[in-house]
Amino acid sequence: MQVREHTKNNLQNTEISDGTLVKQTLAGDQSAFEMLVRRYNTPIFNFICHLLNDYDLACDVSQQVFTQLYISMPTLRTGEPLKAWLFQVARNRCLDELRRKRAIHFSELESAHDEEDLSPLAIIPDGGPLPDELAERSDLKAKLHEAIDALPPKFRMVVLLRYTSQLSFAEIGKTLSMPEATAKTYFQRARPLLRASMAQHWQPRVARSAS
Template sequence: MQVRERSKSQAKNEAAQITDGMLVQRTMAGDQTGFEMLVSRYNVALFNFICHCLGDYDLASDILQQVFLQLYISMPKLRTGEPLKAWLFQVARNRCLDELRRKRAIHFSELESSSDDDDLSPLDIMPDNSPLPDETAEHNDLQRALRQAIDNLPPKFRSVVLLRYAGQLSFSEIGRTLKMPEATAKTYFQRARPLLRQALALQWQTLKATI
Protein backbone atom coordinates (compact mmCIF):
# COMPACT_ATOMS: atom_id res chain seq x y z
CA MET A 1 0.00 0.00 0.00
CA GLN A 2 2.79 2.44 0.94
CA VAL A 3 4.68 1.58 -2.26
CA ARG A 4 1.55 2.26 -4.33
CA GLU A 5 0.93 5.59 -2.59
CA ARG A 6 4.58 6.54 -3.06
CA SER A 7 4.33 5.72 -6.78
CA LYS A 8 1.22 7.87 -7.18
CA SER A 9 2.88 10.75 -5.36
CA GLN A 10 6.00 10.43 -7.50
CA ALA A 11 3.95 10.35 -10.71
CA LYS A 12 2.03 13.45 -9.60
CA ASN A 13 5.24 15.33 -8.85
CA GLU A 14 6.73 14.36 -12.20
CA ALA A 15 3.60 15.52 -14.03
CA ALA A 16 3.69 18.86 -12.20
CA GLN A 17 7.24 19.46 -13.44
CA ILE A 18 6.10 19.21 -17.06
CA THR A 19 5.18 22.69 -18.27
CA ASP A 20 2.13 23.52 -20.37
CA GLY A 21 4.47 24.45 -23.19
CA MET A 22 6.04 20.99 -23.15
CA LEU A 23 2.60 19.39 -23.33
CA VAL A 24 1.62 21.62 -26.25
CA GLN A 25 4.80 20.63 -28.09
CA ARG A 26 4.11 16.95 -27.41
CA THR A 27 0.58 17.31 -28.76
CA MET A 28 1.73 19.09 -31.91
CA ALA A 29 4.31 16.34 -32.42
CA GLY A 30 1.51 13.78 -32.50
CA ASP A 31 1.61 12.58 -28.88
CA GLN A 32 -2.01 12.79 -27.77
CA THR A 33 -1.09 12.03 -24.16
CA GLY A 34 0.20 15.60 -24.03
CA PHE A 35 -3.28 16.96 -24.72
CA GLU A 36 -4.83 14.49 -22.29
CA MET A 37 -2.50 15.77 -19.55
CA LEU A 38 -3.51 19.36 -20.31
CA VAL A 39 -7.18 18.42 -20.05
CA SER A 40 -6.56 16.59 -16.79
CA ARG A 41 -4.59 19.56 -15.41
CA TYR A 42 -7.33 22.17 -15.96
CA ASN A 43 -10.55 20.19 -16.36
CA VAL A 44 -11.92 20.49 -12.81
CA ALA A 45 -11.12 24.17 -12.23
CA LEU A 46 -12.50 25.20 -15.62
CA PHE A 47 -15.68 23.19 -15.16
CA ASN A 48 -16.30 24.66 -11.71
CA PHE A 49 -15.89 28.18 -13.08
CA ILE A 50 -18.16 27.57 -16.09
CA CYS A 51 -20.79 25.85 -13.96
CA HIS A 52 -20.83 28.77 -11.51
CA CYS A 53 -21.25 31.20 -14.37
CA LEU A 54 -24.04 29.34 -16.15
CA GLY A 55 -25.73 27.42 -13.33
CA ASP A 56 -26.33 24.54 -15.73
CA TYR A 57 -24.34 21.28 -15.42
CA ASP A 58 -25.06 19.93 -18.91
CA LEU A 59 -24.44 23.28 -20.60
CA ALA A 60 -21.23 23.68 -18.61
CA SER A 61 -20.05 20.32 -19.92
CA ASP A 62 -20.69 21.44 -23.50
CA ILE A 63 -18.89 24.75 -22.98
CA LEU A 64 -15.94 22.95 -21.41
CA GLN A 65 -15.60 20.78 -24.51
CA GLN A 66 -15.67 23.91 -26.66
CA VAL A 67 -12.89 25.46 -24.58
CA PHE A 68 -10.62 22.44 -25.00
CA LEU A 69 -11.48 22.25 -28.71
CA GLN A 70 -10.40 25.87 -29.08
CA LEU A 71 -7.21 25.03 -27.19
CA TYR A 72 -6.45 22.20 -29.59
CA ILE A 73 -7.11 24.34 -32.66
CA SER A 74 -5.15 27.32 -31.32
CA MET A 75 -2.01 25.41 -30.31
CA PRO A 76 0.12 26.51 -33.30
CA LYS A 77 -0.46 30.18 -32.37
CA LEU A 78 -0.07 29.93 -28.59
CA ARG A 79 2.84 31.40 -26.66
CA THR A 80 4.15 28.31 -24.92
CA GLY A 81 6.64 30.09 -22.67
CA GLU A 82 4.03 30.70 -19.95
CA PRO A 83 1.22 28.64 -18.36
CA LEU A 84 -2.04 28.35 -20.29
CA LYS A 85 -4.26 28.86 -17.25
CA ALA A 86 -5.08 32.54 -17.80
CA TRP A 87 -5.65 31.96 -21.53
CA LEU A 88 -8.00 29.02 -20.89
CA PHE A 89 -10.07 30.95 -18.36
CA GLN A 90 -10.31 33.91 -20.71
CA VAL A 91 -11.68 31.58 -23.40
CA ALA A 92 -14.08 29.99 -20.90
CA ARG A 93 -15.28 33.40 -19.72
CA ASN A 94 -15.88 34.59 -23.28
CA ARG A 95 -17.83 31.41 -24.06
CA CYS A 96 -19.96 31.94 -20.97
CA LEU A 97 -20.63 35.55 -21.91
CA ASP A 98 -21.72 34.47 -25.40
CA GLU A 99 -24.07 31.87 -23.94
CA LEU A 100 -25.55 34.25 -21.39
CA ARG A 101 -26.12 36.90 -24.03
CA ARG A 102 -28.02 34.35 -26.09
CA LYS A 103 -30.11 33.22 -23.15
CA ARG A 104 -30.43 36.75 -21.73
CA ALA A 105 -30.59 35.08 -18.33
CA ILE A 106 -27.95 37.16 -16.54
CA HIS A 107 -26.42 40.33 -17.92
CA PHE A 108 -22.71 39.61 -17.64
CA SER A 109 -21.82 41.87 -20.57
CA GLU A 110 -20.52 44.52 -18.15
CA LEU A 111 -17.81 42.24 -16.84
CA GLU A 112 -15.23 43.98 -19.02
CA SER A 113 -15.00 46.70 -17.02
CA SER A 114 -4.88 41.76 0.26
CA SER A 115 -2.70 39.12 0.08
CA ASP A 116 -3.48 35.46 -0.57
CA ASP A 117 -3.36 34.79 3.16
CA ASP A 118 -6.56 36.78 3.50
CA ASP A 119 -8.33 34.62 0.94
CA LEU A 120 -11.07 32.47 2.42
CA SER A 121 -13.35 29.86 0.99
CA PRO A 122 -16.89 31.06 0.18
CA LEU A 123 -18.31 29.39 3.28
CA ASP A 124 -15.62 30.86 5.53
CA ILE A 125 -16.87 34.40 4.94
CA MET A 126 -20.08 33.60 6.77
CA PRO A 127 -20.37 35.47 10.09
CA ASP A 128 -18.93 33.62 13.08
CA ASN A 129 -22.34 33.44 14.78
CA SER A 130 -23.82 31.54 11.87
CA PRO A 131 -23.07 27.81 12.27
CA LEU A 132 -22.41 25.83 9.10
CA PRO A 133 -25.23 23.42 8.25
CA ASP A 134 -24.59 19.71 8.58
CA GLU A 135 -27.50 18.40 6.59
CA THR A 136 -27.14 18.04 2.82
CA ALA A 137 -30.36 19.91 2.08
CA GLU A 138 -29.29 22.87 4.19
CA HIS A 139 -25.85 22.82 2.60
CA ASN A 140 -27.46 22.98 -0.83
CA ASP A 141 -29.57 25.92 0.30
CA LEU A 142 -26.42 27.69 1.42
CA GLN A 143 -24.72 26.99 -1.89
CA ARG A 144 -27.69 28.52 -3.72
CA ALA A 145 -27.52 31.51 -1.42
CA LEU A 146 -23.83 31.88 -2.20
CA ARG A 147 -24.46 31.77 -5.93
CA GLN A 148 -27.21 34.38 -5.62
CA ALA A 149 -24.95 36.59 -3.53
CA ILE A 150 -22.20 36.36 -6.15
CA ASP A 151 -24.68 37.04 -8.96
CA ASN A 152 -25.81 40.20 -7.16
CA LEU A 153 -22.31 41.62 -6.87
CA PRO A 154 -21.39 44.62 -9.05
CA PRO A 155 -20.25 43.20 -12.42
CA LYS A 156 -16.64 44.33 -12.06
CA PHE A 157 -16.38 42.44 -8.74
CA ARG A 158 -18.34 39.37 -9.84
CA SER A 159 -15.87 38.17 -12.44
CA VAL A 160 -12.93 38.46 -10.03
CA VAL A 161 -14.77 36.53 -7.31
CA LEU A 162 -15.80 33.75 -9.71
CA LEU A 163 -12.28 33.36 -11.06
CA ARG A 164 -10.87 33.33 -7.52
CA TYR A 165 -13.36 30.97 -5.88
CA ALA A 166 -14.55 28.76 -8.74
CA GLY A 167 -11.46 28.88 -10.91
CA GLN A 168 -8.86 28.96 -8.10
CA LEU A 169 -6.79 31.49 -10.07
CA SER A 170 -4.11 33.63 -8.48
CA PHE A 171 -4.56 37.38 -8.62
CA SER A 172 -1.82 37.56 -11.21
CA GLU A 173 -3.70 35.07 -13.38
CA ILE A 174 -6.98 36.92 -12.82
CA GLY A 175 -5.31 40.12 -13.96
CA ARG A 176 -4.11 38.48 -17.18
CA THR A 177 -7.50 36.87 -17.78
CA LEU A 178 -9.45 40.10 -17.30
CA LYS A 179 -6.73 42.35 -18.74
CA MET A 180 -6.37 44.43 -15.59
CA PRO A 181 -3.49 45.08 -13.18
CA GLU A 182 -2.97 42.45 -10.49
CA ALA A 183 -3.42 45.13 -7.83
CA THR A 184 -6.82 46.02 -9.27
CA ALA A 185 -7.92 42.38 -9.13
CA LYS A 186 -6.90 42.23 -5.47
CA THR A 187 -8.74 45.46 -4.70
CA TYR A 188 -11.94 44.28 -6.38
CA PHE A 189 -11.76 40.99 -4.48
CA GLN A 190 -11.28 42.69 -1.12
CA ARG A 191 -14.16 45.09 -1.80
CA ALA A 192 -16.42 42.22 -2.82
CA ARG A 193 -15.90 40.17 0.34
CA PRO A 194 -17.84 42.41 2.77
CA LEU A 195 -20.66 42.64 0.22
CA LEU A 196 -20.78 38.85 0.03
CA ARG A 197 -20.62 38.53 3.81
CA GLN A 198 -23.52 40.94 4.24
CA ALA A 199 -25.65 39.25 1.57
CA LEU A 200 -24.96 35.77 2.93
CA ALA A 201 -25.73 36.83 6.51
CA LEU A 202 -29.09 38.22 5.44
CA GLN A 203 -29.97 35.17 3.36
CA TRP A 204 -28.80 32.79 6.07
CA GLN A 205 -31.00 34.50 8.67
CA THR A 206 -33.96 34.22 6.29
CA LEU A 207 -33.16 30.55 5.70
CA LYS A 208 -32.94 29.76 9.43
CA ALA A 209 -36.27 31.51 10.03
CA THR A 210 -37.97 29.12 7.62
CA ILE A 211 -36.50 25.94 9.11
Protein backbone atom coordinates in the same frame (compact mmCIF):
# COMPACT_ATOMS: atom_id res chain seq x y z
CA MET B 1 3.33 -1.83 -6.27
CA GLN B 2 0.72 -0.52 -8.72
CA VAL B 3 -0.33 2.20 -6.29
CA ARG B 4 3.28 3.29 -5.86
CA GLU B 5 3.80 3.37 -9.62
CA HIS B 6 0.56 5.35 -10.11
CA THR B 7 1.67 7.92 -7.52
CA LYS B 8 5.06 8.19 -9.17
CA ASN B 9 3.44 8.82 -12.56
CA ASN B 10 1.19 11.51 -11.10
CA LEU B 11 4.17 13.30 -9.57
CA GLN B 12 6.00 13.13 -12.88
CA ASN B 13 2.94 14.53 -14.69
CA THR B 14 2.71 17.56 -12.42
CA GLU B 15 6.40 18.30 -12.96
CA ILE B 16 5.97 18.65 -16.73
CA SER B 17 5.32 22.27 -17.67
CA ASP B 18 2.37 23.32 -19.82
CA GLY B 19 4.78 24.60 -22.45
CA THR B 20 6.52 21.24 -22.70
CA LEU B 21 3.18 19.46 -23.07
CA VAL B 22 2.18 21.89 -25.84
CA LYS B 23 5.43 21.22 -27.70
CA GLN B 24 4.98 17.47 -27.29
CA THR B 25 1.42 17.72 -28.60
CA LEU B 26 2.56 19.69 -31.64
CA ALA B 27 5.16 16.99 -32.22
CA GLY B 28 2.36 14.42 -32.45
CA ASP B 29 2.15 13.12 -28.88
CA GLN B 30 -1.61 12.96 -28.18
CA SER B 31 -1.02 11.71 -24.64
CA ALA B 32 0.55 15.10 -23.86
CA PHE B 33 -2.67 16.86 -24.83
CA GLU B 34 -4.69 14.39 -22.75
CA MET B 35 -2.45 15.28 -19.80
CA LEU B 36 -3.23 18.97 -20.28
CA VAL B 37 -6.95 18.24 -20.36
CA ARG B 38 -6.73 16.19 -17.14
CA ARG B 39 -4.73 18.97 -15.49
CA TYR B 40 -7.31 21.70 -16.12
CA ASN B 41 -10.60 19.97 -16.90
CA THR B 42 -12.06 20.00 -13.37
CA PRO B 43 -11.48 23.68 -12.45
CA ILE B 44 -12.50 24.87 -15.91
CA PHE B 45 -15.69 22.79 -15.89
CA ASN B 46 -16.62 23.89 -12.36
CA PHE B 47 -16.19 27.53 -13.33
CA ILE B 48 -18.29 27.14 -16.47
CA CYS B 49 -20.96 25.13 -14.70
CA HIS B 50 -21.35 27.72 -11.97
CA LEU B 51 -21.52 30.60 -14.41
CA LEU B 52 -24.04 28.98 -16.76
CA ASN B 53 -25.94 26.96 -14.16
CA ASP B 54 -26.56 24.32 -16.81
CA TYR B 55 -24.69 21.01 -16.60
CA ASP B 56 -25.26 19.88 -20.19
CA LEU B 57 -24.36 23.27 -21.62
CA ALA B 58 -21.29 23.40 -19.37
CA CYS B 59 -20.15 20.07 -20.83
CA ASP B 60 -20.46 21.47 -24.36
CA VAL B 61 -18.69 24.73 -23.52
CA SER B 62 -15.90 22.92 -21.68
CA GLN B 63 -15.32 20.79 -24.78
CA GLN B 64 -15.23 23.95 -26.89
CA VAL B 65 -12.57 25.44 -24.60
CA PHE B 66 -10.23 22.48 -25.00
CA THR B 67 -10.94 22.28 -28.72
CA GLN B 68 -9.86 25.92 -28.98
CA LEU B 69 -6.76 25.06 -26.96
CA TYR B 70 -5.83 22.34 -29.43
CA ILE B 71 -6.42 24.61 -32.44
CA SER B 72 -4.53 27.54 -30.89
CA MET B 73 -1.44 25.60 -29.84
CA PRO B 74 0.78 26.72 -32.73
CA THR B 75 0.37 30.36 -31.67
CA LEU B 76 0.46 30.00 -27.87
CA ARG B 77 3.32 31.31 -25.75
CA THR B 78 4.85 28.13 -24.41
CA GLY B 79 6.82 29.92 -21.70
CA GLU B 80 3.75 30.69 -19.61
CA PRO B 81 1.22 28.43 -17.83
CA LEU B 82 -2.04 27.97 -19.71
CA LYS B 83 -4.28 28.51 -16.68
CA ALA B 84 -5.14 32.18 -17.19
CA TRP B 85 -5.52 31.70 -20.97
CA LEU B 86 -7.92 28.79 -20.50
CA PHE B 87 -10.07 30.67 -18.01
CA GLN B 88 -10.17 33.65 -20.36
CA VAL B 89 -11.40 31.42 -23.17
CA ALA B 90 -13.93 29.79 -20.84
CA ARG B 91 -15.18 33.20 -19.68
CA ASN B 92 -15.61 34.44 -23.24
CA ARG B 93 -17.47 31.30 -24.27
CA CYS B 94 -19.78 31.66 -21.28
CA LEU B 95 -20.46 35.31 -22.08
CA ASP B 96 -21.38 34.30 -25.63
CA GLU B 97 -23.85 31.73 -24.30
CA LEU B 98 -25.35 34.14 -21.77
CA ARG B 99 -25.75 36.86 -24.37
CA ARG B 100 -27.37 34.36 -26.69
CA LYS B 101 -29.85 33.41 -24.01
CA ARG B 102 -30.28 37.07 -22.99
CA ALA B 103 -30.16 35.90 -19.41
CA ILE B 104 -28.15 38.83 -18.09
CA HIS B 105 -26.26 41.91 -19.27
CA PHE B 106 -22.51 41.71 -18.91
CA SER B 107 -21.47 45.02 -20.46
CA GLU B 108 -19.61 45.98 -17.28
CA LEU B 109 -17.40 42.94 -17.64
CA GLU B 110 -15.90 44.27 -20.82
CA SER B 111 -14.59 47.18 -19.65
CA ALA B 112 -8.90 42.61 -0.78
CA HIS B 113 -7.56 40.64 1.44
CA ASP B 114 -4.25 38.75 1.47
CA GLU B 115 -3.39 36.30 -1.27
CA GLU B 116 -3.94 33.30 0.99
CA ASP B 117 -7.51 34.32 1.90
CA LEU B 118 -9.27 31.82 -0.33
CA SER B 119 -11.93 30.31 1.92
CA PRO B 120 -15.56 31.38 1.35
CA LEU B 121 -16.12 30.60 5.04
CA ALA B 122 -14.24 33.81 5.86
CA ILE B 123 -17.16 35.95 4.65
CA ILE B 124 -19.64 34.60 7.23
CA PRO B 125 -20.30 37.38 9.74
CA ASP B 126 -19.28 36.92 13.33
CA GLY B 127 -22.27 36.48 15.59
CA GLY B 128 -21.59 33.77 18.09
CA PRO B 129 -21.90 30.04 17.54
CA LEU B 130 -24.22 28.94 14.78
CA PRO B 131 -26.78 26.15 15.14
CA ASP B 132 -25.71 22.78 13.80
CA GLU B 133 -28.10 22.88 10.87
CA LEU B 134 -26.61 26.21 9.73
CA ALA B 135 -23.18 24.62 9.54
CA GLU B 136 -24.19 22.21 6.80
CA ARG B 137 -21.90 22.80 3.91
CA SER B 138 -24.54 22.19 1.26
CA ASP B 139 -26.71 24.98 2.63
CA LEU B 140 -23.73 27.30 3.00
CA LYS B 141 -22.59 26.63 -0.54
CA ALA B 142 -26.05 27.28 -1.98
CA LYS B 143 -26.46 30.57 -0.13
CA LEU B 144 -22.94 31.66 -1.01
CA HIS B 145 -23.64 31.05 -4.69
CA GLU B 146 -26.83 33.10 -4.41
CA ALA B 147 -24.85 35.92 -2.79
CA ILE B 148 -22.21 35.79 -5.52
CA ASP B 149 -24.86 35.81 -8.25
CA ALA B 150 -26.36 38.96 -6.72
CA LEU B 151 -23.07 40.89 -6.95
CA PRO B 152 -22.53 43.60 -9.58
CA PRO B 153 -21.20 41.91 -12.75
CA LYS B 154 -17.69 43.39 -12.55
CA PHE B 155 -17.32 42.08 -8.98
CA ARG B 156 -19.04 38.75 -9.64
CA MET B 157 -16.52 37.47 -12.17
CA VAL B 158 -13.55 38.30 -9.93
CA VAL B 159 -15.14 36.54 -6.97
CA LEU B 160 -16.04 33.50 -9.07
CA LEU B 161 -12.50 33.15 -10.34
CA ARG B 162 -11.14 33.64 -6.83
CA TYR B 163 -13.46 31.42 -4.79
CA THR B 164 -14.57 28.70 -7.22
CA SER B 165 -11.43 28.43 -9.34
CA GLN B 166 -8.74 29.42 -6.82
CA LEU B 167 -6.95 31.75 -9.24
CA SER B 168 -4.40 34.23 -7.96
CA PHE B 169 -5.09 37.92 -8.47
CA ALA B 170 -2.38 38.01 -11.12
CA GLU B 171 -4.14 35.19 -13.00
CA ILE B 172 -7.51 36.90 -12.57
CA GLY B 173 -6.04 40.08 -14.02
CA LYS B 174 -4.81 38.21 -17.09
CA THR B 175 -8.11 36.37 -17.47
CA LEU B 176 -10.22 39.54 -17.30
CA SER B 177 -7.69 41.82 -19.04
CA MET B 178 -7.34 44.15 -16.08
CA PRO B 179 -4.47 45.15 -13.77
CA GLU B 180 -3.83 42.86 -10.83
CA ALA B 181 -4.48 45.78 -8.46
CA THR B 182 -7.93 46.30 -9.99
CA ALA B 183 -8.79 42.64 -9.47
CA LYS B 184 -7.79 42.96 -5.81
CA THR B 185 -9.85 46.13 -5.43
CA TYR B 186 -12.96 44.55 -6.93
CA PHE B 187 -12.53 41.54 -4.65
CA GLN B 188 -12.18 43.73 -1.58
CA ARG B 189 -15.27 45.74 -2.51
CA ALA B 190 -17.26 42.56 -3.08
CA ARG B 191 -16.55 41.10 0.35
CA PRO B 192 -18.75 43.53 2.37
CA LEU B 193 -21.59 42.92 -0.09
CA LEU B 194 -21.21 39.17 0.39
CA ARG B 195 -21.12 39.55 4.16
CA ALA B 196 -24.29 41.64 4.10
CA SER B 197 -26.07 39.14 1.87
CA MET B 198 -25.03 36.20 4.03
CA ALA B 199 -26.00 38.07 7.20
CA GLN B 200 -29.55 38.45 5.92
CA HIS B 201 -29.67 34.68 5.55
CA TRP B 202 -28.19 33.74 8.92
CA GLN B 203 -29.82 36.25 11.25
CA PRO B 204 -33.44 35.05 11.01
CA ARG B 205 -32.38 31.45 11.61
CA VAL B 206 -30.16 32.38 14.52
CA ALA B 207 -33.09 34.29 16.03
CA ARG B 208 -35.34 31.27 15.65
CA SER B 209 -32.75 29.04 17.27
CA ALA B 210 -32.40 31.41 20.24
CA SER B 211 -36.16 31.65 20.79
